[in-house]
Amino acid sequence: MSTPVPRRPDVLVVGAGGSGAVLAARLSEDPGCEVLLAEAGPVPPARADFPGGLLDARLVPGAQPGNPAVRTFPALLAPGLPYAAARGRFLGGSTTVNGGYFVRARREDFDRWSVHGDLWSYDRVLPAMRALETDLDFGATALHGGDGPVPVRRTDLSHPAAAAFRDAARALGHPDDPDKNAQAAPGFGPVPSNTVDGRRINTGIAYLLGEAARRPNLTVLGDCAVRSVVVRRGRATGAVLDRGGRRTLLDAGEIVLCAGSLSSPHLLHLSGIGPADDLAAHGIPAVHDLPAVGAALSDHPQVTVEWTPRRPLPPPSGTWLGGALHLPSTGGAAAGDLEILQSLVPVMGLVGGKAAVPGAPLPFLVSVLAPRTNGSVRTVSADPDVPPRIAYGYLETEADRRRMREAVRAAAAVIGALGDISAGPAEPAPGPLDDDALLDAWILARLGTSQHTCGTVPMGAAVDAHGRVHGLTGLRVADTSILPDAPLRGPAATAVLIGEVIAGAVRAGG
Numbered sequence: 001m002s003t004p005v006p007r008r009p010d011v012l013v014v015g016a017g018g019s020g021a022v023l024a025a026r027l028s029e030d031p032g033c034e035v036l037l038a039e040a041g042p043v044p045p046a047r048a049d050f051p052g053g054l055l056d057a058r059l060v061p062g063a064q065p066g067n068p069a070v071r072t073f074p075a076l077l078a079p080g081l082p083y084a085a086a087r088g089r090f091l092g093g094s095t096t097v098n099g100g101y102f103v104r105a106r107r108e109d110f111d112r113w114s115v116h117g118d119l120w121s122y123d124r125v126l127p128a129m130r131a132l133e134t135d136l137d138f139g140a141t142a143l144h145g146g147d148g149p150v151p152v153r154r155t156d157l158s159h160p161a162a163a164a165f166r167d168a169a170r171a172l173g174h175p176d177d178p179d180k181n182a183q184a185a186p187g188f189g190p191v192p193s194n195t196v197d198g199r200r201i202n203t204g205i206a207y208l209l210g211e212a213a214r215r216p217n218l219t220v221l222g223d224c225a226v227r228s229v230v231v232r233r234g235r236a237t238g239a240v241l242d243r244g245g246r247r248t249l250l251d252a253g254e255i256v257l258c259a260g261s262l263s264s265p266h267l268l269h270l271s272g273i274g275p276a277d278d279l280a281a282h283g284i285p286a287v288h289d290l291p292a293v294g295a296a297l298s299d300h301p302q303v304t305v306e307w308t309p310r311r312p313l314p315p316p317s318g319t320w321l322g323g324a325l326h327l328p329s330t331g332g333a334a335a336g337d338l339e340i341l342q343s344l345v346p347v348m349g350l351v352g353g354k355a356a357v358p359g360a361p362l363p364f365l366v367s368v369l370a371p372r373t374n375g376s377v378r379t380v381s382a383d384p385d386v387p388p389r390i391a392y393g394y395l396e397t398e399a400d401r402r403r404m405r406e407a408v409r410a411a412a413a414v415i416g417a418l419g420d421i422s423a424g425p426a427e428p429a430p431g432p433l434d435d436d437a438l439l440d441a442w443i444l445a446r447l448g449t450s451q452h453t454c455g456t457v458p459m460g461a462a463v464d465a466h467g468r469v470h471g472l473t474g475l476r477v478a479d480t481s482i483l484p485d486a487p488l489r490g491p492a493a494t495a496v497l498i499g500e501v502i503a504g505a506v507r508a509g510g
Contacts, residue, residue, distance in 0.1 A: 017093015020258030022499025043222025092202030105487035117465025162322035168417035186326035186336030236475035269379035292461035297375030315356035
């Protein structure tokens, strides 16, 4: 895995994150394909060179303000509600700084997406889902893989708080859901995670630091930002690279953007690909009018509901994650569109990078996973260092607010059933729980996001099922931005799947 800028690559992959590291590694399996992978953040040459805090599965680096492996984007979750959206800027991208949650999308998700191409039907993608993983709990089966790059292990629920959550869910009548990477009815169960023995295995480690690192046809450039894609006569012919302030025009046979759901649409806009009138108004000459780029955004709103342990509990030994409960909202998806995800680390610990904060309450991260598309990414300057304007559009409708209230009330019911381990909820108090208007205000004051952004360069409207940008040749997008909407589970595993599927399409000539 050399570092000088090579001769003209056959494929330039932009971004070494959840999808890009996968795509580059798979394409480089063909010795006749010259692959260049450009990553804006650092690229350590070996796993031992990763900072320990990025590997410790008890921590969530993306939750830590100022973490050097994280880039933040200013955003609005709702009108007047600013937020800093965190994304990984390091080898492995956001799989290096996220929580290690590795849950597959549901069959219902693939049913929606496959209208844009049978390539995305559940039955077609299942072999790729098996090929990308080594399931350390179930082994190789018709459903799970036994020799893929990503190790998957479920949380063991041995922590007293996790065991209490399990017992509370059963007491409330929620079914057991022991394998959340199957397609059984939603309920309570352990969380599939790409962590082993307390260490997070990101896609950089899983795909690039083994055999791929020895391939002479794969070049990985760290601290290399792609500023724009060059388009001539309807074809993407290269890109402008920035390494240490020095810009280079690199020709490439094909370019695949894997920069993530916030950066990929921004990069397309900076390249003149997007809503022509809007780009022109901000000093960007339009080379290809494609209004769907950045016109929509899909993500999952989240709030934290905390409870107070009655006695001191031990810190987690392997991962910050406990169990997870999925359940349907009223009239919602049968696969479960509400999630109550247990953290065994207090919020102050997640933010401060500490696995233990004695005396602090423990949180449930409560999210609405309904596949809604209601935000946008707009570029407001031709200067690539000026961030785009990001709006999530959360809680716009009464249906949105009702689902969030149901999720919070379901979490409060769990806290009420935790038994002797709990001294009760830290918040919300009974007053807001019993009044819709008060609960809406409580939620809005604490609103966050699950960081599950999808849909900003969607299949159907902006790209085809193979990630090819409509109306151009030589340019694809392969990250969660191509999903028409966010799946019914967090999309980290789906990001890896996208890398696998689009790599297969490229190699097959599709």
